[in-house]
Amino acid sequence: MKISHIEHLGIAVKSIEEALPYYENVLGFKCYNIETVEDQKVKTAFLKVGETKIELLEPTSPESTIAKFIENKGEGIHHIAYAVEDGIANALAEAESKEIRLIDKAPRKGAEGLSIAFLHPKSTRGVLTELCEH
Numbered sequence: 001m002k003i004s005h006i007e008h009l010g011i012a013v014k015s016i017e018e019a020l021p022y023y024e025n026v027l028g029f030k031c032y033n034i035e036t037v038e039d040q041k042v043k044t045a046f047l048k049v050g051e052t053k054i055e056l057l058e059p060t061s062p063e064s065t066i067a068k069f070i071e072n073k074g075e076g077i078h079h080i081a082y083a084v085e086d087g088i089a090n091a092l093a094e095a096e097s098k099e100i101r102l103i104d105k106a107p108r109k110g111a112e113g114l115s116i117a118f119l120h121p122k123s124t125r126g127v128l129t130e131l132c133e134h
């Protein structure tokens with residue numbers, strides 16, 4: 001697959017409202033978009049760091065995978081997202097052919113209108129990995 005850059009880092013937080021002052025007032029980034037992704041039961045906030053973004057993830061329901069993540073591991077880095085240039089479907093087929101376990105067998109719609117798919121951390125050395133494409 002062809003990856004151009006790290007699109008974003010996903011960071012699980014209990015509250016975007018409480019987390020933003022650190023990113024905006026200490027690190028000096030600017031939040032440019034807050035969006036709820038209903039089917040993932042998550043509220044997201046995006047900040048730009050050069051070409052890469054920080055995606056803050058706040059659970060909107062106790063059943064959210066983000067709520068479970070925070071319960072088990074606490075707040076912190078949740079996933080890394082790579083920008084794929086030659087199609088998510090191609091990238092998934094390639095990953096599967098190389099015996100990587102897929103969470104998503106087909107691309108789905110993520111925040112910011114991106115097409116996304118996740119690879120299972122059990123086959124990526126512990127890092128929940130998102131592939132995304134504009």
Ligand code: ZN
Nearest residue numbers: 010055081130
């Ligand atoms: Zn993400």
